Amino acid sequence: MSLTAPRDRAVPGRRGTPPPRTPRRRKQALGLDHGAWFLLLPALIPILVLSVGPLLYGASLAFTDSQAGRTEPTQFIGVTNFSDLRFDDLFLDSFRVGLVWAFCVTALQLVLALGLALLLDQNLRFRWLARTLALVPWAMPEVVVGIMWRLVYHQDAGILNDTLASLGLIDSNLDWLTNFSLALPAVIAVGVWAGMPQTTVVLLAGLQNVPLELREAAHIDGAGVWRRFTTVTWPALRPVVLAITALNFIWNFNSFGLVYILTQGGPGGETRLPMLFAYEEAFKYGQFGYAAAMGLAMVAVIAVLLALFLRKRLREDVQ
Known part of the structure; x- marks a missing residue:
């Protein structure tokens, strides 16, 4: 019988074999060292106070009858607010408008x-200047963007109507932001213009990571522009x-300031x-509990949609 240890077994004390983990080593491996938690507190406390705390408080309001100017104590009413949402046609219409807005803006931004x-x-040539100019809409506040585009869309003094009239494309000035059939497309165009730069920057950064050797090899093999894009660029850029796309959909669905400046939800709720x-509901009519229920419902629906989207894409990547 051999007195030497088998080669596939680790022998304590042998060079290269890690020592057994002590309780302290286990804590350090799991990130449970008290010193590490103490160092995280300066960053963790503001997040808890300014983000997590208000989020939990707003979620709790969704299960109450909280109203502005009410003298009686706020009562817990369970899921009554959520039950009312199912039969609120105005909310359902606004949710439909929000989905149309988010899908259209996100898709156009990506393309x-x-x-x-x-x-x-x-x-x-002058690529640096073009990259700088591409970031200009992103650097502008939403209020400035909204006011600027209101002037562009102005019925009598707007540059858009003047340009279309000079080209002979329209006979009379169009009221872009109060016309039922034009308001939503006009607002979507502004949303695409305002949000496209950040998507461009992210995609441009992704393109920088595509190996140049693969592009050159595909070019030497005779692959055309479209072939090189589908076989080399797109697989590397897909993640x-x-x-x-997921982030843009969340940001676009939660848009508020830009549409509020442009139309305030009009005409007739077409852009609400x-x-x-x-x-x-919260700040005009004082229904804090009902408004909180709307926000919580929107978070739940968007989370489900994003989960289905990501699951489908990840399955395609695995296949």
């Missing part, structure tokens, strides 16, 4: 930003597209996004 990112990735409707 246009991808084209712009591919263009800016080329070795063009970035997945991430920025869910966040704008919840804002009116």
